[in-house]
Amino acid sequence: MSTMMSDQFKIAQQVVNAIRDHGFQAYIVGGAVRDSILRRDVYDIDIATSAYPEQIQEIFKKVIPTGIDHGTVLVRYHGTSFEVTTFRTETGYSDFRRPDAVNFVTDLAEDLARRDFTMNAIAMDQSLQLIDPYQGKLDIKNKIIRTVGNAQERFLEDPLRMMRAIRFQSQLGFKLDNEALHAIHDNRKWLEKIAVERIAIEWEKTLKGPYFNEAKQNLFRVNLANHLPVISEHIYIQQALKSLTSSLPSFAAFITYMHLKVSDIAISSWTNKWKLSNQIKKDSKLLVQLIQDYTKEPLKWVLYRLPEDLIEDFSTLCLLFQNDPINKEDIVAIKKSLIIKKRRELAINGKDIISFFPDRQTGSWIQNMLLETEKAVVSEIIKNDKNDIREWLQYDN
Structure with a gap:
């Protein structure tokens, strides 16, 4: 040793x-x-x-x-x-x-x-x-996952162990022995007695595993999928999950994938029923927007809005949804090359915009114009210079 x-x-x-x-x-x-x-x-x-x-x-x-x-x-x-x-x-x-x-x-x-x-x-x-x-x-x-002693007893003691078995298969690539598979099938309904927060922890670990596809197949084989929040409620969701063959880096990436596949199920429905954090809801909504914008908006503007901690999620989802995906290394390189990294680095602010248009009453147009300017600077349509921005806003825009 x-x-x-x-x-x-x-x-x-x-x-x-x-x-x-x-x-x-x-x-x-x-x-x-x-x-x-x-x-x-x-x-x-x-x-x-x-x-x-x-x-x-x-x-x-x-x-x-x-x-x-x-x-x-x-x-x-x-x-x-x-x-x-x-x-x-x-x-x-x-x-x-x-x-x-x-x-x-x-x-x-x-x-x-x-x-x-x-x-x-x-x-x-x-x-x-x-x-x-x-x-x-x-x-x-x-490479066998086998319970200590009687499988029926082990899973009845703590039904979360059924999800742990699936999770270990995803992480390690081991196979569940037949006794464990049969016992999970027989006791699957008891998973609903477990706090959803505990199930969510195991499910996220399952999603991240390199052998996720094999584990997912067992999830359906023993009908455990029919006892998971949201997944159990919609046949289209189950079909979308069956189509997912690669692992995902986070719960937010999973919700994004499922929402892009079945948009009728709101992101808030996922986060509420799985009792997930507001941050996961926020990340999921942003990822959905960025994936949808990928082919519609300038790439630099898309990546400018992508937080560092979601780069892996975004690049993984790009591989699944885009014909011309971008890898993590290129994302990092482009983000590093951006003219500005945050709005506060803009050469102007809201007060400047008001001074550019002294005859206009204050209103939501100020924030809209600031956003428009931010996008133009990031996309290198204009320089990050106060005079250039003023001329662009007053005459060219």
């Missing part, structure tokens, strides 16, 4: 050893172990331990009690955060989200038994040796 010894893992080892030095068991667990086996980047490392949260608080100086009732605290160590959770078992999920009862245990095997998939039920000790009671490493090698 030495090849995957990143600085983060070295610090995690120190945390594990510090806990062990106080007489407790401690292991690296979960996605970090899975991703290290896959040689994928590891961003967060979780640690499971026989120590109780109060005992962890005595061992480390900086401990944040993020979920202490469920045995979880956040340990800050050498500038890095680690979620440390006491070994536990869980019983009852009456709200389909959190266990009705959490019982702390002292056995790692019992803790691993409560996890969703075998690839996530692998632990790593202080020497980076694997503890793998459910053959998760073999399933990773064979």
Whole structure:
């Protein structure tokens, strides 16, 4: 395991050893172990331990009690955060989200038994040796998504795991084993019991996955698509989703794609029913407008209005909707070459326009003329010079 010894893992080892030095068991667990086996980047490392949260608080100086009732605290160590959770078992999920009862245990095997998939039920000790009671490493090698124990029980405990299975397929390109597929099909209706915000997080991760198309096919195969907001309500939306074969960089890009395919469904309908932020609504509306303007307006004017954080979304959507798409590198180059980057860089403002036309009463025409000037400067129809702009507005426009 030495090849995957990143600085983060070295610090995690120190945390594990510090806990062990106080007489407790401690292991690296979960996605970090899975991703290290896959040689994928590891961003967060979780640690499971026989120590109780109060005992962890005595061992480390900086401990944040993020979920202490469920045995979880956040340990800050050498500038890095680690979620440390006491070994536990869980019983009852009456709200389909959190266990009705959490019982702390002292056995790692019992803790691993409560996890969703075998690839996530692998632990790593202080020497980076694997503890793998459910053959998760073999399933990773064979690229199989398999539940820990009975699939029906795992998905009933937390129906969101059905979306997680689809998401992992999109991210990793693994196949779901037949038992998992059948169990998702049998329990799909319970997804509607899950808070839509939690589903949205999994769906966005699914959209971004390099194997999105394969995962999407399973989404329809097990009829899980019929239990997703908006998607379940319209046959045309389902047809549009089936036509999407490539991944998308964000939820806003997805809504844009779907709206351009089925414009009858308002963007606000998507954001309201998925309980998304106003920023996603704003980004979606802007992306729709820019994609529609791509062949109608000067390219520099289109890209001038494109925020930096939506460049990837825009370039991806261009590939899907335009005959002559533009790539990210060209977008960045053109944006860098623009005469102005923001309206405040214009050589004039609203007061100047009023002074150019002293006989006119103030009104909305001022903002309209300012916008017209901004577009002309960006499109290099006129220079960004006060006198040139005044002459253009007074005589040529």
